[in-house]
Amino acid sequence: MSNPYGSRVLITGGSSGLGRACALAFAKDGCTVYALSRKCEEREEPAGKGKIISVRADVTQMDSLCRAYEKTGPVDILIHSAGFGIAGAAEDTPLDLVQKQMDTNYYGVLRVNQIYMPDMRRRRCGLILIISSVAGRVPIPFQSHYSSCKYALEAYAECLRMECAEDGIRACLIEPGDTHTGFTGARKFSDAQSPYYERCKKAVAQMEHDELNGRPPESVSAAALRIAGKRNPPVRTAIGFEYKALLFLQRLLPWNTAERILKMIYLK
Secondary structure, three states: OOOOOOOEEEEEOOOOHHHHHHHHHHHHOOOEEEEEEOOOOOOEEEEOOEEEEEEEOOOOOHHHHHHHHHHHOOOOEEEEOOOOOEEEOOOOOOHHHHHHHHHHHOHHHHHHHHHHHHHHHHHOOEEEEEEOOHHHOOOOOOEHHHHHHHHHHHHHHHHHHHHHHHHOEEEEEEEOOOEOOOHHHHOEEOOOOOOOHHHHHHHHHHHHHHHHOOEOOHHHHHHHHHHHOOOOOOOEEEOOHHHHHHHHHHHHOOHHHHHHHHHHHHOO
C-alpha cells in the first residue's frame, strides 16, 4: 500500500466500468476495497495484495448507505464512480429522467460524503476522488443534463477542497474523456417523438464511436492510484494528452470559436 491516507477504500459504482477498474487497482496495491453497487452479490474476493468486498447499496437512498456504513465502518479514501448518462435535447428530455440522473450522479456524492466524511475529519486525514468528466468543463450537445451534473460536481469539489483542507482531507476531480466501458451501452435516451430526435441520434452516434474507440478504464484507475500517492494532489486531473490540450485551448479560445468546433464534431 503506497499512499499516505490509508488502506481502506470505498468505491461507489464499484462493480463495473471505471469503478471496477479502480477497485482492482487499489486492491492489487494492498488495500481493502469496499465496492458499492445497487445490484451485486455480497462477497469477498482476493486481488493482488488486498481484497475487494462487494456491498449492496444504492447511492440515491440514505438508509441504504447507512446500512452499508454498518458493514464497512470508517474508510480512508472515497472514490465516487456511480453514475449513468442520458441523451436528449435540453428542451424536452423528460424531467423525471433528469431528476434520476442528478439524484445518482450528483446527490449520490453528497449522501456518501455526509456519512463517511465525519470519520475522516476526526482522524484529520482522508482523500475524496470524484470521477467527473471532460463534459464537466466542455458542454456536449444532446448531453446537456449529463454535462450539467458534471459541472455541478466540479464546483462542489472545488468548494469542498477549500472547506476541508484544514481538517487534513483532500478532494480531487478526475476528468476522463472518451473511455471504453459499459457506460456507452447503458446510456438512456429521451422520447423518439422529440423534434430533435434525428439530430440527437447523429450526435450520440459520434459520441458512441469515440467512446468505443476510447481509452481503457485502466487509464482512469492508474491516475487514481497516482493521485492517492500524493499528499497534496491537484484539484483536477484530465486523462489523456488530447483532453489536456483541449481544456487548455478552451481557456484561450473565444466561446464562439469553441462553439463552432463542438458543432463541427457533434452536429456535422
